[in-house]
Amino acid sequence: MKASARNQFEGTINDVLIGAVNAEVHVGLQGGETIVASITKDSIEALGIKTGMSVLALVKAPQVIIVTDFGGYKLSARNQLQGTVSEVKPGKVNAEIDIELKGGEKIAATVTNDSVNALGLAKGKPATAAFKAGAVILAIKG
Amino acid sequence: MKASARNQFEGTINDVLIGAVNAEVHVGLQGGETIVASITKDSIEALGIKTGMSVLALVKAPQVIIVTDFGGYKLSARNQLQGTVSEVKPGKVNAEIDIELKGGEKIAATVTNDSVNALGLAKGKPATAAFKAGAVILAIKG
Amino acid sequence: MKASARNQFEGTINDVLIGAVNAEVHVGLQGGETIVASITKDSIEALGIKTGMSVLALVKAPQVIIVTDFGGYKLSARNQLQGTVSEVKPGKVNAEIDIELKGGEKIAATVTNDSVNALGLAKGKPATAAFKAGAVILAIKG
Numbered sequence: 464m465k466a467s468a469r470n471q472f473e474g475t476i477n478d479v480l481i482g483a484v485n486a487e488v489h490v491g492l493q494g495g496e497t498i499v500a501s502i503t504k505d506s507i508e509a510l511g512i513k514t515g516m517s518v519l520a521l522v523k524a525p526q527v528i529i530v531t532d533f534g535g536y537k538l539s540a541r542n543q544l545q546g547t548v549s550e551v552k553p554g555k556v557n558a559e560i561d562i563e564l565k566g567g568e569k570i571a572a573t574v575t576n577d578s579v580n581a582l583g584l585a586k587g588k589p590a591t592a593a594f595k596a597g598a599v600i601l602a603i604k605g
Numbered sequence: 606m607k608a609s610a611r612n613q614f615e616g617t618i619n620d621v622l623i624g625a626v627n628a629e630v631h632v633g634l635q636g637g638e639t640i641v642a643s644i645t646k647d648s649i650e651a652l653g654i655k656t657g658m659s660v661l662a663l664v665k666a667p668q669v670i671i672v673t674d675f676g677g678y679k680l681s682a683r684n685q686l687q688g689t690v691s692e693v694k695p696g697k698v699n700a701e702i703d704i705e706l707k708g709g710e711k712i713a714a715t716v717t718n719d720s721v722n723a724l725g726l727a728k729g730k731p732a733t734a735a736f737k738a739g740a741v742i743l744a745i746k747g
Numbered sequence: 748m749k750a751s752a753r754n755q756f757e758g759t760i761n762d763v764l765i766g767a768v769n770a771e772v773h774v775g776l777q778g779g780e781t782i783v784a785s786i787t788k789d790s791i792e793a794l795g796i797k798t799g800m801s802v803l804a805l806v807k808a809p810q811v812i813i814v815t816d817f818g819g820y821k822l823s824a825r826n827q828l829q830g831t832v833s834e835v836k837p838g839k840v841n842a843e844i845d846i847e848l849k850g851g852e853k854i855a856a857t858v859t860n861d862s863v864n865a866l867g868l869a870k871g872k873p874a875t876a877a878f879k880a881g882a883v884i885l886a887i888k889g
Contacts, residue, residue, distance in 0.1 A: 469717055503629065600680055601680070602681070
């Protein structure tokens with residue numbers, strides 16, 4: 464698939480939890496991390512989503528928050544992937560930050576240059592990429 | 606209304622599906638496409654949203670993914686609008702892509718320059734604009 | 748906490764409404780405004796979220812829509828904070844707009860330069876920052 468989402472993770476569906484309108488899908492990545500996606504119940508049915516299926520989890524870079532120091536806080540975001548900054552690509556107002564996860568995958572985040580400075584983002588710095596379950600789009604083959 | 610959302614589609618509410626906390630609203634556009642919005646049940650009540658009402662569906666450009674080749678994949682995103690790239694406005698890190706839909710409306714997406722290159726985005730290229738129901742804000746008159 | 752979200756509001760949890768999969772949390776800011784967050788029920792339990800707790804509400808700037816004239820429309824977005832534009836930082840394609848709220852807090856929005864022009868955004872202009880409950884991430888201490 465050719466899609467503009469900077470983040471496209473290959474994984475396997477480990478769990479599906481269905482609510483009244485929305486559902487939650489747990490995707491296990493090859494490197495061991497889990498991504499949680501919140502999608503509508505209609506999409507579960509339309510795509511025939513079931514445990515064990517192969518899937519792509521798509522996340523746009525502007526949806527990703529980078530945390531370098533939790534300072535005793537816990538985040539409500541269902542997805543919090545730890546890694547190390549592998550690249551900083553600065554623009555005029557925004558920058559793209561790439562983080563290499565422990566499992567080997569990379570995740571890109573778009574943040575403002577102000578945040579790059581405030582967090583001291585630079586290659587090699589430990590960082591967590593956080594994003595909500597509602598930010599994830601799933602792609603199923605077939 | 607003067608709002609910064611790049612995408613503001615006029616339409617009519619065709620269907621309202623209510624869950625425990627969230628609800629799903631189907632908006633028919635003048636060109637024939639349907640946009641699905643996920644909003645809270647409280648908003649349904651506060652705005653008095655009902656089938657048959659005129660509505661504006663607002664979507665920010667950074668929420669929109671562009672797909673040029675599905676390669677056999679199906680997406681969970683409830684909104685997938687087909688069209689043709691009508692303009693590419695490049696920035697230093699990000700670009701704005703305008704897609705003209707089959708029904709005549711235009712939709713704008715903000716994507717990284719890397720994606721512009723990877724997808725070969727250029728004027729005249731067929732493309733699908735995909736976004737989640739949760740990315741849509743509705744505006745009701747009166 | 749050091750996180751890249753441009754908007755980090757300190758507040759107190761005033762209300763928690765739980766659905767089948769998702770929940771809605773009302774956060775009262777020090778300046779008097781309320782922010783509504785939609786998070787999963789699992790996060791409510793994992794973070795032990797309860798009325799009366801102190802909390803940070805995080806919102807990324809690209810999630811925020813700016814409205815300068817409602818023209819008789821009402822928005823479904825649960826969060827609509829009124830204020831005055833305090834700064835416009837233009838980039839090549841996008842700009843960052845800071846709005847000072849009535850209660851004294853500031854909120855940043857990333858919008859396209861086209862929107863800056865269309866809305867006539869400039870320092871001192873009254874504006875409303877609107878964002879969906881699903882755009883908010885909560886951070887709890889301890």
